[in-house]
Amino acid sequence: MKIRIDEIIDQPKLLVFEELAESFPTLQELTDAGECEFLRPIAAELSVWREYDHIRVQGSLATTVRVNCSRCLSGFDSDLRSAFTMIYLKRKQELQDEDEVELGEEDLVSVVYEGDEIDFAPEIAEQVIMELPLKPLCRENCLGLCATCGTDLNAGECGCERGSFNIKFAALKNLKVEK
Structure with missing residues (x-):
């Protein structure tokens, strides 16, 4: 789930992997707390390329979880799918001293990286968590x-x-x- 910065070029590079939920500490915490149970590994596809002064990642992921219905408490399986775009920016050493900064679209989906490689694991886990239903229902008319x-x-x-x-x-x- 890592890529070296010097391997990223202007043309998209496809990364495909499957990882167990236990590989992600935040997802393991959800399982340990009884929030859900991951029934399949997390399958992810990422297209990574260099674009201007940043690195763009377009990805998709899929997995299946078992959650409890918020009305009847019975367990049921739910397929999770997500498509997302992330922009990775290199951390700047100097902080700019500005009073007000207007956030653009890139600022809302950007992640800062340091060093010579990027680890995609935290953002993959975040995407899975955002796809989990807040109030799961086994069926709409439960x-x-x-x-x-x-x-x-x-x-x-x-x-x-x-x-x-x-x-x-x-x-x-x-x-x-x-x-």
Whole structure:
């Protein structure tokens, strides 16, 4: 997942690799915390070339993860795919003393590198994390769990009475106001 700077030319160079999620410390932390389980290695393709004063990388990645539904808590598999562009800029030794700087498109997708090689691992892990669903759903019409008994309502009714009671106001149910 590394490339030497002197190997990068004006023509795109294709890098293809597959790495286990354990190779990326931040992804291993997600697995250890129980956020998700990686079922396949992370497959990545990167086109790398020199462009003006920077290095441009266009890439894509794919993997499959097992996550838990945020409504019914059942595990399901989800395919993650991402296409991205990164611009690598060499770190400048002197800091420019400017009060206001307007960020351009390149500033929003740029990474600073030092030395004679670039390691793509941190940006690959970042792209995987950005593709993970914030609120995963096993299906769009998932019914979730019964608020009373905890039964999975996708499997069938539980028999509990569900009126128009809003659980958000349960603490106020027995509140009495004296006038």
